[in-house]
Structure formats: C-alpha cells, structure tokens
Amino acid sequence: MDESTAQPLLDFAGYVTARTEDFTGREWVFQALNDWLTQPAGPRFFILAGEPGSGKTAIAARLSQFSAGTVLPPDRLPALGPKFLSAIHFCRAQDRRLTDPRVFAESVSLQLARRHRDYALVLIARNRAPEIHFNVEQHAEQVGAGGQVIAFDIKRLDIGGQSPDDIFGRAVREPLEALFRQGFNGQVMILVDSLDEGLIYEGKVGIVPLLAQTATLPPDVRFILTTRPVREVLDRFPPSDVTGCSLSTGAGLAESLTDVKRHVLQALGTQPQLAAKLAEGLSPDDLARAVRAKSEGNFLYVRTLLKNLETEPGAISGETLAAFPAGLDETYRQFLARLVANDMGAWNERYAAVFGPLLVAKEALTEAHVAAFVGKPRGQVRPVLNELRQFLDFDHSLPASQRTYTIYHRSFSDFLLDDDRADQFWCDAQEQHQQIIDVYRGQSWETVRWEQCDEYGLRHLVSHIQTRLALAQTSQDEAQQAAALYAVILNPAFRQAQRLKLSARSAGDIDPARFRSSAQATLARTLLSGASNLVVSNAIYHSWTKTDEQGTQFASVTAIMLSRLSDVTALDLWTTLQIALDRGDWAKALGCVSAYREANHRPKHTDAIFMSGEAGDFNEALRLAAHYANSREAPAGWAQVLFFYLAWQAAEAGEGEMARRLAAAASHLPLGSPQRFGLALLARIARTVAPLSDETDGARAWLVDLGFSDETAGQLLANLEPARPLDPESLADFQKRVTGLEELLDQVMAEENTAIPKMIASAYRNFIAEQGFEGILAQVAAESFGQAAIDRALGRVLAEPEPAYRELGLAGLGVACAAAPD
Numbered sequence: 001m002d003e004s005t006a007q008p009l010l011d012f013a014g015y016v017t018a019r020t021e022d023f024t025g026r027e028w029v030f031q032a033l034n035d036w037l038t039q040p041a042g043p044r045f046f047i048l049a050g051e052p053g054s055g056k057t058a059i060a061a062r063l064s065q066f067s068a069g070t071v072l073p074p075d076r077l078p079a080l081g082p083k084f085l086s087a088i089h090f091c092r093a094q095d096r097r098l099t100d101p102r103v104f105a106e107s108v109s110l111q112l113a114r115r116h117r118d119y120a121l122v123l124i125a126r127n128r129a130p131e132i133h134f135n136v137e138q139h140a141e142q143v144g145a146g147g148q149v150i151a152f153d154i155k156r157l158d159i160g161g162q163s164p165d166d167i168f169g170r171a172v173r174e175p176l177e178a179l180f181r182q183g184f185n186g187q188v189m190i191l192v193d194s195l196d197e198g199l200i201y202e203g204k205v206g207i208v209p210l211l212a213q214t215a216t217l218p219p220d221v222r223f224i225l226t227t228r229p230v231r232e233v234l235d236r237f238p239p240s241d242v243t244g245c246s247l248s249t250g251a252g253l254a255e256s257l258t259d260v261k262r263h264v265l266q267a268l269g270t271q272p273q274l275a276a277k278l279a280e281g282l283s284p285d286d287l288a289r290a291v292r293a294k295s296e297g298n299f300l301y302v303r304t305l306l307k308n309l310e311t312e313p314g315a316i317s318g319e320t321l322a323a324f325p326a327g328l329d330e331t332y333r334q335f336l337a338r339l340v341a342n343d344m345g346a347w348n349e350r351y352a353a354v355f356g357p358l359l360v361a362k363e364a365l366t367e368a369h370v371a372a373f374v375g376k377p378r379g380q381v382r383p384v385l386n387e388l389r390q391f392l393d394f395d396h397s398l399p400a401s402q403r404t405y406t407i408y409h410r411s412f413s414d415f416l417l418d419d420d421r422a423d424q425f426w427c428d429a430q431e432q433h434q435q436i437i438d439v440y441r442g443q444s445w446e447t448v449r450w451e452q453c454d455e456y457g458l459r460h461l462v463s464h465i466q467t468r469l470a471l472a473q474t475s476q477d478e479a480q481q482a483a484a485l486y487a488v489i490l491n492p493a494f495r496q497a498q499r500l501k502l503s504a505r506s507a508g509d510i511d512p513a514r515f516r517s518s519a520q521a522t523l524a525r526t527l528l529s530g531a532s533n534l535v536v537s538n539a540i541y542h543s544w545t546k547t548d549e550q551g552t553q554f555a556s557v558t559a560i561m562l563s564r565l566s567d568v569t570a571l572d573l574w575t576t577l578q579i580a581l582d583r584g585d586w587a588k589a590l591g592c593v594s595a596y597r598e599a600n601h602r603p604k605h606t607d608a609i610f611m612s613g614e615a616g617d618f619n620e621a622l623r624l625a626a627h628y629a630n631s632r633e634a635p636a637g638w639a640q641v642l643f644f645y646l647a648w649q650a651a652e653a654g655e656g657e658m659a660r661r662l663a664a665a666a667s668h669l670p671l672g673s674p675q676r677f678g679l680a681l682l683a684r685i686a687r688t689v690a691p692l693s694d695e696t697d698g699a700r701a702w703l704v705d706l707g708f709s710d711e712t713a714g715q716l717l718a719n720l721e722p723a724r725p726l727d728p729e730s731l732a733d734f735q736k737r738v739t740g741l742e743e744l745l746d747q748v749m750a751e752e753n754t755a756i757p758k759m760i761a762s763a764y765r766n767f768i769a770e771q772g773f774e775g776i777l778a779q780v781a782a783e784s785f786g787q788a789a790i791d792r793a794l795g796r797v798l799a800e801p802e803p804a805y806r807e808l809g810l811a812g813l814g815v816a817c818a819a820a821p822d
Contacts, residue, residue, distance in 0.1 A: 012089075014395075015090060017061075018393075019058050020071075022266070022270075022303075026062070029255075030077055031077065032244075032245050033046060034079045043243045044221070044241045045222070046242075050229070050248045052300070052410065053411050055247060055256070056247065063085065066084065067085035068082070085190070086116065089108060091197040093194075094362075096459070099197060099198045101201065104207050105167045105168040112175075118182070119175060119179050163205065168210045173217065176217055187220045188222070192207070193226045195227040204574075208236055257297050260291060260299065261291070263302060264284075264302065265284055265285070278315070279317040282317060286321070290321040294326055296327060298327070304390075305325070307390060308331075347424075347425065350384060352425070354374060356373075356427050358405060358406065359416055360429060362464070363460070365456075366403070367382060367401060367405070368401075370405065390408075391407060391408055393405070430468060465485045466579065468481050469485060469579065485579065490591045492595075576588075609621050609642070609646070612624060613650075618662070621649075622646065622658075641666075644663060644666045644685065651685045651689045656689050659688075664706060676811060680720045680814065680815040683717055690702060700713045720815075720819070723783075
C-alpha cells in the first residue's frame, strides 16, 4: 500500500493534554491500579466506571502521561512508571474513525510493535501474506560498550480486506500468543478509554466484542478500561476476571467528592480573577464545600460551574451559593438560558441552528461545513461559534478558517437531543440528520454529481441516512428513508467517488490500455475472477434458491464477503445489507452483494501481483505470487495458471530467464480444472521465448530444458497452436457457430432466476465440460469478431452460479485467449 494511504499510528497527544488541564487528585484510583498491577495472578481487566463527566477520560489521559514520562506518578506507586502502558486508545463518539474496530486493532498493533521489539519481529514473521502491508524502518542502536542491535520501527500497517475479528486476531491476539510462547516474560498493558462510545459503531463486531474475546491471551496481557456503567459493556466481561472501581457510586463517590473540593481550592489558588470575586465573608472553603455538595462528584459539572462563575457579573455571595444548579443538566439549562436571555426566538434561529449539525456530526466539522448544513453564510456562523466556544472543542492556535469543531463532551449532546431533559432547548435528532442529508441530495438523488461531493459526504452520508431511518416514526417515513439509502449506496457513481477519494485500496482496475494485448487484459480479468469470485457466485446462487426462512444463511454468506472490504464502502454496504435483510428487501440485499462483487472484484494482493508484472518488476511479482504457492486460498490449479501468466508477461517483455524461472515454479504446483489453460499459456510462452534463442526449434527445446520429454513437448505445441485467420467459407461457418453459442448463453442467463436446478444437467454445461466451448472460441481468436465474442462470453461465464462449471468456463476462455495471435 502506498505510504500516503496506509493506516498511520493514531496521535492522541493533543487530546491527552486537553483532558488533563487542571487535573486534581485521584490518588485513590492510582493506588488501586498500582495494587492490581502488582498482583501477578490478578484479574485481566481493571474497569473504571463512572457517569458522564465523572472524569474517566481525564484519569485515562493522566495514566498515559505517567507512561510517557511527561508527568511523574504519585510517590510509592512503582507500577505506574514510564512505559508501563504498551498501547492506548481513546474512543470518541464524535470521530467515527476512533470507534472503528479495524483502526483500533491496527493502531494497537503498531503501538505494541514500537513498545516491544520482540512483538514487532513476531508480527512481521506471522504476517507475510501479500495483502498485509508494512512500512518498516530499521536502524542500529548502541547497547553496552560498543555493541549494536538492529531496531525495527514499523511506521505503518494495513491488513486490508479482512473482518474486524480477523484483523484483531492477526494484528494483536495471535502475535501476542506467539510472543509469550517464545518465552517473553514482560507485562503487556493496554488502556482503552470510553468503551461505551465504541458502541456506536454500525458494524456487527465492534471494539467491545473484540476485547471480550481475549480469554486465550496469556495472563500477563491485561487491560485498563473506562466506561459509563452500561450493561452493554459491563456484561461482556466475566465478573471473575474483572476488578476496578466506580467514580459515581459507593466509596468511589465519596472519594470523588473529596477530589472535587480539592479541585475548587486549587482553581481558586491558580485563578486570581476567580478568587477575587468572592464576596466579603465568603471563604474559599465555603465555595469549595458548596460546589462539592451540589456536584454529585461530577467534574464536568464543577468545571462548567466555575467557568460560569468567572464570567458572571457581580460577586460570588451566599445567595450565589444557594442558587447553584443541581446536577449537570441544570447547569446546561442555566447556561443556555443566560445565552439567549430568555429569547427563545434567538435560540431557535441563531444558536440551535448552529448546534444542530454539530450534535449529530460523525467527525469534527469545519466552519464551512456548519455554514452549508445550516444554510447560512460563514460570516453569520463564525460569531455564533465564538459565543458557543465554552461547549466546543477546537484548536485555538489555528486560524478561524482552518479550525474544526466538535461538541466538547458527549453529555452535552445527549442533553440537547433528549426532549425531556432539554425541555425548550431540545434539538430534534431527526431534523438535524435530515438537514445534512438534504444538503447532499439537492433537488433529487438522480441529479447528484457524486464526483463533486466532498469527503465528509462520501464518508458519512450513508451513516446519516441509516440513523435517520432508525429514527423514523411512521411506515411511510421508513420507506422514504430506505429508498434514499438504497439510492445512494447502490449508485455506482457514489461508490466510485468513494473509491477515488477515500479508499485505501490500491488502484488495480483491469484497463486494457495498460496491457500489451487485449488477450492479456482478458486473461487478467479471467484470473481475478477465478481466484476471487466463487464465494460471490455461491451467495447469489443460494439467494435465488433459498426460501425466506433460510435468509439467515444468505446473510451469513454475504456478511463474510462484505467483511473482506476494509474501506468506507465496505461498512456502508454491510450496514445497508443488514437493513435490507431486516426489512425483507431481498432485491436490495442482492444489490449490496452485486456492489460488493464490483468493489472486491480485484483483491488487493492480486492487484499488486499484476501491477508488478505490468511494471516489469517480475522479482516482486514472483515474491507476491509465492503466497498462492503455499496457500489453499486459490482454487486448485489457479495458482499454477497465475505463475504461467506471469511467465508469459516476462517472455513478452524480453525477460527470457525470468520467464523460465516463473514457468519452472509453476510446473511444481498442484493441477486442477484449469490445467489445460496453464498448458496453453506454457505453449504460448515457449513460442514467445523461441525468437530469443539461436536454436532452430527454440520452442520445443525450451520446453525440454524445462523438464518435458521431447515427445511431450512436441505434442503440447501441436495440440495448442495459435489461431490463424480463417478462409471465407470457414469464417462464415464459425460466425454462425459463435452466434449459436451466444444465444445458448443468453438463454441460460434468462433462466437463471427460475431454472437453476434444471441448468445443472443442461447441455450448456456438458458443452463446457467437453471443451466444445473452448474449441470454438480458440479457433476464432484470430478474428476481431472472435475476440469480441470472448469478451462477451466472459461476462456470461462470470454469472455462472455453479463453481465447478464456472471454473471450466473460465479455463476455456483462458485457452482461447492464449490462442490469440497478438
């Protein structure tokens, strides 16, 4: 994968710094963690639970600072020293990327590789498949007196084309298991914050299920997890393997209240302008005790309240203390009431309009995005954003036009989107999602120019429509939203724009202009089809023949297929497929399968093989193709055909020795149904290489040198001769035969939805099996109409739902291509 698109290591440094501003106390939490870490046989999971705003993320961020060495831990807590954490991850509902289990797994794996050199070696050794891409830097490090070791720094990692389960297994779980089997005796500690926010992931397997499936890991692999006290998270982990503490209940709440009081006193000591507002006779301790009593141990409440007190006119008096809001919701209501000065018209027209898209956004929004979504000029939006800055997250150091904005805490979004809690300040989630959807739809979905769509729309529009569908209140509304969803994700132009602007996949389109001959282009398409689309054909076949109650089988098959795409399109297709299945929209479900087939028609590792061959880098092509020589991934015989195809490319490029190496490698691979295809390629290679030789019968001699007997080499060349131009009489006869063949294929295609069982014993399939199909096309391969017929036949054979006959058809097409004189 190109370095510019491979998954980089996530950088949480700025987030950690922002979340630890004015950090106070929490020694009791750190002591509990230290005690757990020093118990070798202790539970695997330490779960820190707390209500929204209780300080979970601040504690997680402080722990990461201890590990980074930027802040010293409290005294007598040796287990929390530098490098005690091996990897960290912060889930954020406002950033779809940070809740993606694939991103999580690859990021954690990279961090483990940087933290533990032995892990990096295991990771690389266990993941040599060509679809897995590393960017590894090696450098010498000094050890001892004049000694050196080679250090690895894995800059980037991409394990595309896999499900979250597979990626986590290959990138994290399996390397860790192998590492400890080799005798590693250290401790691996992984910190994951805000697991509850990871629940918003739309796919089937998110971060929480991945972490819950770590029972096979060695005991010294342990996790520090933070979450709201929600059953969807807590019930995933076996109680016998969990310890931890609560910030919002029991003894933990009492400790949090003490920390609140300390925080207020610290704020008064470091913010003279706040301390100066205390009325005569009101001590700092009075204010601290009053805040403590109303806070319920919630640090977000405390920080918000102190900011309000600092900006309010007048002194902080006893009356002020008595009027303190009770709890976080009341704090939010008081802030908003002061903001609008009881003018609800201003709230609806000015403030709610700008808050709206920020509340439901899938990532941070630019000022331009906010303006577009609310239908106002940027000049009107910017002053409102400035007024709301207390509740927004953004980088103050950037120019205003370059800033991106998110709601600073999820609890504020939850408050405003809850009609009971927010009361007159309620923002309807349906309206906010619809507003964003309407901006991208314009007049109609049919007239959208998707190539002009911005990245936010390509990345998140489908998710917005899906959320809007889930919020629908009537069957008519549901139907309209479902129609919009299908209109977007099943539009090839939309997926094409996603692929061009967002996809991390390599550009492997089989474009005839990139090949030396049209036959090579068709062969490439044939090879790719034979190696990758059998699962898709099976899924379509089963979808045609199964009844509704067997739909779950179809769903499981298509889920496997769709999970092999790692980009945004994959997630959009997967979640839309689930919706279509739930709604019984079988035609749309099949549309998702078809879209997958289009998107995944060229698997990443096969792209790399063909692209290396096209570029003349046959050593790299040979290295990548070796994956198939040692794998059961490709159907029997197709690995051999792939090597012969690369040998043909090398021969046509004038690389005679490389052609011999590749052909020799192919000769040792297992045979299968496409064996005749491979032999046709071999004969073609021999004839291509022959002009490079001084021998009279160069092709025959080349085959003998490869290991064939002289008699076998002669028979091979005699049986698989290149096609020659036909005389007029034969030309007319074969044109009729080709027309009849195409009519037969068309008839088969017309019956595919209703007569598949009948097709199994049809004359068409017997025709393919007896090589009549191949014979006709091979004999007309020198004619332009014949080559066009081969291309048309490929499309029909790809639709064959029975794998065995499909392979025979593809092999026959390959023989015909190898006979083409160009």
